[in-house]
Amino acid sequence: xxxxxxxxxxxxxxxxxxxxxxxxxxxxxxxxxxxxxxxxxxxxxxxxxxxxxxxxxxxxxxxxxxxxxxxxxxxxxxxxxxxxxxxxxxxxxxxxxxxxxxxxxxxxxxxxxxx
Amino acid sequence: xxxxxxxxxxxxxxxxxxxxxxxxxxxxxxxxxxxxxxxxxxxxxxxxxxxxxxxxxxxxxxxxxxxxxxxxxxxxxxxxxxxxxxxxxxxxxxxxxxxxxxxxxxxxxxxxxxxxxxxxxxxxxxxxxxxxxxxxxxxxxxxxxxxxxxxxxxxxxxxxxxxxxx
Numbered sequence: 001x002x003x004x005x006x007x008x009x010x011x012x013x014x015x016x017x018x019x020x021x022x023x024x025x026x027x028x029x030x031x032x033x034x035x036x037x038x039x040x041x042x043x044x045x046x047x048x049x050x051x052x053x054x055x056x057x058x059x060x061x062x063x064x065x066x067x068x069x070x071x072x073x074x075x076x077x078x079x080x081x082x083x084x085x086x087x088x089x090x091x092x093x094x095x096x097x098x099x100x101x102x103x104x105x106x107x108x109x110x111x112x113x114x115x
Numbered sequence: 116x117x118x119x120x121x122x123x124x125x126x127x128x129x130x131x132x133x134x135x136x137x138x139x140x141x142x143x144x145x146x147x148x149x150x151x152x153x154x155x156x157x158x159x160x161x162x163x164x165x166x167x168x169x170x171x172x173x174x175x176x177x178x179x180x181x182x183x184x185x186x187x188x189x190x191x192x193x194x195x196x197x198x199x200x201x202x203x204x205x206x207x208x209x210x211x212x213x214x215x216x217x218x219x220x221x222x223x224x225x226x227x228x229x230x231x232x233x234x235x236x237x238x239x240x241x242x243x244x245x246x247x248x249x250x251x252x253x254x255x256x257x258x259x260x261x262x263x264x265x266x267x268x269x270x271x272x273x274x275x276x277x278x279x280x281x
Binding site: 076 | 136139140142190191194195197198201202206207209211230231233234235236237238240241242243254256
């Protein structure tokens with residue numbers, strides 16, 4: 001484990017670096033979205049890129065790295081991808097529905113107050 | 116024989132997935148792990164049977180594969196689009212809108228798949244499905260042309276999904 005850096009072939013190292021950088025940059029941009037965008041409905045789209053392309057690229061880098069160093073296929077990262085694909089949309093949908101509900105309720109309250 | 120198989124393995128696809136997940140998690144093909152995996156693959160579907168809804172089975176796996184590869188390309192493409200907007204657009208110029216899309220599909224499994232694909236694609240979030248009117252409400256991050264969205268969802272997603280479960 002100590003000398004792992006020496007065992008990686010150059011092409012694998014290049015791919016790993018590329019995907020790690022891509023993933024990290026995407027995650028930073030997604031987080032930046034939270035800061036820059038104006039309201040809740042826009043901000044929900046910022047982190048969407050971190051959970052798809054961001055995690056995807058980093059998991060891909062992990063698969064390449066451990067497959068090339070351990071001389072066998074390491075693909076259990078695919079499980080993380082599968083679970084993210086099943087759970088993240090549900091989370092997004094629930095948060096979205098809660099926000100829509102809040103807006104509608106606020107409208108109802110405002111309507112009542114006007115009367 | 117067939118009825119016995121049916122009562123022990125009510126959902127073979129789920130059992131297969133559970134078996135594969137177990138072996139992937141343990142990263143081993145040792146006899147003990149394989150046996151444990153078989154045990155779990157039989158026990159979990161039986162124990163969770165009361166929780167499951169009746170879903171129509173996937174009849175055309177190739178269509179599903181083609182749909183998922185299209186969606187993957189689309190996810191990567193829209194990730195870069197959203198990144199570009201976050202980095203370079205003035206946020207007051209970003210036209211975020213709710214849009215309504217009429218659907219022809221009312222298959223629950225198909226709608227579940229559609230919602231996962233739409234929510235996984237950056238830039239679109241599923242808001243609500245009105246089952247009485249068969250309409251879908253979406254929130255789009257940066258809307259340019261509403262008809263383009265309706266066309267894309269209907270032709271690139273809805274039709275292939277209906278083909279998968281037909």
